[in-house]
Amino acid sequence: MTVIENNIKQLKNDLLQMWSLVIYQMEKARFALINGDPNVAREVRVNEKRVDAFELKIDMDSENVLLLNNPVAIDLRFVLSVLKINYNIERIGDYANAIAKVAEHASGPMPESILQSTHLPEMFFTAQTMLQESYNAFEKSDRNHLNILFGMDEKLDKPNRNANKTISNLISENPENTMMLLDALSIIRKLERTGDHILNVAEELIFYFDANVVKHSKLQDDIS
Amino acid sequence: MTKARRIYEKIVTGILFSSSTITSLTVILIVVFLFREGIGLFNTTPTEKNYVIAVSRQNTVPVITSNELADIFNQDITNWKQLGGRNDSIIRLTLNDLSGIFTEEELGPNLENFPQKLNEYVKTTPGVILYLSKEYIPKNFAGRIIPVKKISLLDFIFGKHWYPTSTPIPQFGIWPMIVGTLMVTFGAILFALPFGMATAIFMSEIAGNRLRTIMKPVVELLAGIPSVVYGFFGLVVLVPLIQRLFGLDVGETVLAGSIVLGIMALPTMVTVAEDALNSTPKSLREASLALGASELQTLFRVVIPYAKSGISTAVILGTGRAIGETMAVLMVTGNSTHVNYSFLQPTRTIPATIAAELGDTSFGGVHYNALFALAIVLFLFTIIINLSVEVIKNRNKEVNQRG
């Protein structure tokens, strides 16, 4: 195995580790929020530092490969994608952290009624599935895992588009829950952003696999 | 390292070192011995041992050179005036001439009275010159023993006569041999240079691979044939051919020597010149061709200029081989020691002279010394040649190192 192959494998492993860590973070943030468990929430806050460290390491290692191994073709595309995926995954990690922060300071589990009307659980489910699928696509270098992502994004966009209206209705119905509802709104926003980041990752993965630049084009047409 | 091993290595190194000095030692020994024997020629008078030259007391010529002596006895000089003396015609007297001057009774049966008669004769004959064994010179000699000048270097080199065994005085002028050597060598180069260069160029530039693999061994074979065989071939084929072709009395000529030597110098020239041509980097040729030069232009404008020093080395080495060659020349050039400037006349080279005459000389005699002196001249020729090769090589190295 050549030096560059080793380095690239190492890079991939590191990114996968970070990725699965972020997947856990998101799951724990969800759990803490829905079950009102500040301990789990605190765990997420602590682990956030690990995510940041991963990001720095992967950035540095990518630079090294670029500088020292002069990658071309698939190697070059890989490193370029890793750099961008790294950034996106880290941002998702940030969101999980932010959600955990909300859960940490909450007085208890989020009331069922609010969850119901904001579709938060479905949104969590969608975002986490997307995260997992993109992970699978990268790990197995299999673009088939990416196909469903672009359809799923709509499931995050729609609640987000309706969020302002939904939340303001809920506030006028239950003014005493205003704080909690505002938190819910910010979480909705974050989950929607998470979806966007995952789509960015998917685009990078497509660039890596096929060298097709799908950014800013009508994604769905290209993919399906 | 153990002590035994260290000593062993010291010994081996010592042996290697001493072996390496043997060549230098030999060269030095050669120089020493050539000069030791050769220098004797200039230290002794060339007359035979125990013989003296004497003249009348009236004679004013102080000393006499061997050339003058030879001229006197050859009757080329007949009056002392020609040597700056008085106007007396020269009368030669050697043992062989006695009967013309003295009667047998006058001399006595065993020449007992000869010294006394001689005194009388010398007194009365101012123009006499005697060449006699010392034993006949009376104690109260009325004449004067005239010293003979030693041979000078100039006489030796530019003397036109080589009569090493003539009496009373041998003559050692090597000019004929120098001329002969230079002419034969020049002729050989004249023949070998165009053919050698053409062959070298043909082999390295024009001929295909297959032809080259045939020609190269052929040229090497040419180098391997012993010189005496070349001489023999020249003698039985070339000499009669030249004789018939030019209608000469003898076919043994400078020309025959030149051709035979030329053939012998060919392989050296071809091999060295071909190496030189081949050493021209392929990329230089390609660069020239790529600029639209023809092969001929590339050859003359790039390859040959690049190989210039190697080619000069080839020519000089070929010359060296020709100058020093002995047997072949000895057999085909006719062995004439007369000065000759024509290619169709016989001549003799320095090495051939040594080879032809050394066997007849006595150890330590003047003739023996003269041949060694001749060898010194030859040796100097070759040293000059070797040094010029060295100089060219070094200059070439410098040029290449700069590149």
Place this chain on the structure above:
Amino acid sequence: MDTKQLKQKIVFTIFGMMSFVVVAILVIILGFIVFRGIGAISWEFLTTAPKDGMTKGGIFPAIVGTGCLVIGSMIFAFPVGILSGIYIHEYLPENWWKKFLRMMTNNLAGVPSIVFGLFGMALFVNYLKFGDSILAGSLTLGILALPVVIRLTEEALKAVPDGLRLGSYALGASKIQTIQKVVLPVAFPNILTGLILSIGRVSGETAPILFTVAAYFLPRLPESISDQVMALPYHLYVLATSGTNMEETRPMAYGTALVLVSIVLIINLSASLLRRKIQKKNKMN
């Protein structure tokens, strides 16, 4: 075709013709000697001494004499030449001493053979009082062969890649061990070729033996190294130039020339065959 091409064609054709002449010369000389000499060759010619004023009989003593001289000279020249070649190439750094030794070797190689003869006569025959003998002749020929042996040994050593030496040193071998175990075995075939070539040169030389060993006529075989011998090249010279009856000695001369040429050429051919074999072997590796 334009002038440039035409000129090239003409010049190249002239060069080709001239080199053809060179090859033709060799063929003519060899052909002549073989053609004329083959008739004289017989078993008797090769195995008996000359008789009847060298018009009859053979050249056996001359063959033996040449053999003695070759062997004698090689006994001197081989060890000295090889050792000094090793010393110059393996031991000496590029300094003035090495340059001096090289120059001396080149000078010695350039000395005309007749000067070797004179030197041999002055040193061995007269000064050391060996007299005209195999000893004096062999030493003279040995000195003549010395620069050839040295130079060819050096060439052979030069052909040994430096990497081998460095590899050996790197394993802790000393200089002598490296030379003995690594350098010499690799260089040996090439050195051998050189030695054979120098034998070829020595066996054809006439001038150096003229005054040191060669006998005009000596029908018996030598008994010790202080004997004179006949030698093939000198015998040919004698037959060609000073026979009592030129007409009758000619066939003997042709025969002698053929034998001499054959011996020298066989030696040279075997050297070049050996070299070719080595080259082939090296190529395969």
Place this chain on the structure above:
Amino acid sequence: MTHAEVKNVNVWYDTIHALKDVSLKFEPNTVTALIGPSGCGKSTFLRLFNRMNDLIPSFRMDGTVMVNNQDVYSKEIRIDEIRKNVGMVFQKPNPFPKSIFENVAYGLRVNGINNKAVVEETVERSLRQSALWDEVKDVLKKSALELSGGQQQRLCIARALAVEPKLILMDEPASSLDPISTARIEELIFELKKTYTIILVTHNLQQAGRISDLTAFFYLGELIEYNLTKKLFLNPDNVQTQNYITGRFG
């Protein structure tokens, strides 16, 4: 308009099939890099254009090679005329052992141009074009061998330019030079591209990437891929190309 085109070329050395049915078209004012492992035929391919392969006795070829709409291998055309139209720069700088001036003038002289004014003007122009003029204008009589390696190579380029070729072939022109000299040569190639069409053999993929517009990948005598350089280095069409340029070869 300068065109160089190769159509269905096969080359053999004895029994070795060195180029297999290669067709390629070169655009004017571009630099095309030929890459591939040693012995893949790229140098043979390069030398088709000025018939340098003819020097090898066992060389045999079929197919057509066109330079400037002339068939290079047609019987009517003279070989030195072809070579004059095609400049060549070699792996190692190989100036002739002559003065700097005479090196550049060589191509003119062998082609029968000896007019002093013309020669001087051409030498100066070529040296300027090869960015060497300022360094050597005062020492034109000096031996070319005294120049540094990079200068020598630029001199060789000037030498090639002097005969006003249409097409310039470069056989690893910077492989024996230090990085600074290499950079200067590369800059020079970039400048020359404006006037000439350049075909370049290189083992240095970064170099191919830096200076060529198009890249052709050869493997075992076959043209595997011919593409825009950027495309070939980012996303080659052929997996063999990818394996070669990423170093996963074998």
